[in-house]
Amino acid sequence: SQKIEQNSEALNIQEGKTATLTCNYTNYSPAYLQWYRQDPGRGPVFSLLIRENEKEKRKERLKVTFDTTLKQSLFHITASQPADSATYLCALVMDSNYQLIWGAGTKLIIKP
Amino acid sequence: DAEITQSPRHKITETGRQVTLACHQTWNHNNMFWYRQDLGHGLRLIHYSYGVHDTNKGEVSDGYSVSRSNTEDLPLTLESAASSQTSVYFCASSEVGANTGELFFGEGSRLTVL
Numbered sequence: 565s566q567k568i569e570q571n572s573e574a575l576n577i578q579e580g581k582t583a584t585l586t587c588n589y590t591n592y593s594p595a596y597l598q599w600y601r602q603d604p605g606r607g608p609v610f611s612l613l614i615r616e617n618e619k620e621k622r623k624e625r626l627k628v629t630f631d632t633t634l635k636q637s638l639f640h641i642t643a644s645q646p647a648d649s650a651t652y653l654c655a656l657v658m659d660s661n662y663q664l665i666w667g668a669g670t671k672l673i674i675k676p
Numbered sequence: 677d678a679e680i681t682q683s684p685r686h687k688i689t690e691t692g693r694q695v696t697l698a699c700h701q702t703w704n705h706n707n708m709f710w711y712r713q714d715l716g717h718g719l720r721l722i723h724y725s726y727g728v729h730d731t732n733k734g735e736v737s738d739g740y741s742v743s744r745s746n747t748e749d750l751p752l753t754l755e756s757a758a759s760s761q762t763s764v765y766f767c768a769s770s771e772v773g774a775n776t777g778e779l780f781f782g783e784g785s786r787l788t789v790l
Contacts, residue, residue, distance in 0.1 A: 568718065598777070607766050607781030608719075653718070657777055664779065666718030
């Protein structure tokens with residue numbers, strides 16, 4: 565069966581450390597993968613995109629990797645801050661119809 | 677600034693009643709989507725539209741309908757609300773042919789069906 569998995573348990577990280585969030589998928593061949601941030605009571609907000617032919621993408625303190633062999637994407641936040649606390653969602657984008665298939669998200673808590 | 681707004685933000689209704697959730701975007705995007713978000717599940721696509729008068733069913737479309745009479749609006753109607761439709765509903769839009777496929781979301785509508 566097809567599925568996309570993110571760690572359902574909250575991730576607790578000490579301020580200043582690097583937070584790493586994982587998105588695993590099976591039986592999909594996405595054209596690219598997106599990461600969104602969602603704050604409580606708010607809609608998701610786009611963060612980063614990485615294509616199937618890219619290994620790594622960076623934006624400021626954020627880094628995304630994409631391993632199509634492992635079928636895994638990692639989302640890193642370096643020098644984490646309490647303001648980074650949120651739920652992070654990954655979404656696969658299929659080349660065939662550009663529909664997004666979403667993970668359930670991982671809650672990240674950055675402790676001062 | 678362009679935005680996407682949903683109303684109402686919160687609604688409580690009774691089983692069997694018809695409910696309409698509004699979505700209005702000023703991005704001038706052709707693509708619009710309705711999702712529901714439930715604990716432990718990823719966002720699930722209900723209906724989507726690629727332009728005026730175009731509507732398509734998503735993976736969880738039973739009991740829901742949409743219509744697209746203009747670019748800005750895609751209202752979602754629950755024909756006869758059921759308790760299983762208690763959820764948070766998100767409307768989103770995107771630009772046709774955008775390189776990133778980025779979705780722009782509204783703030784959500786929390787619906788409780790008693």
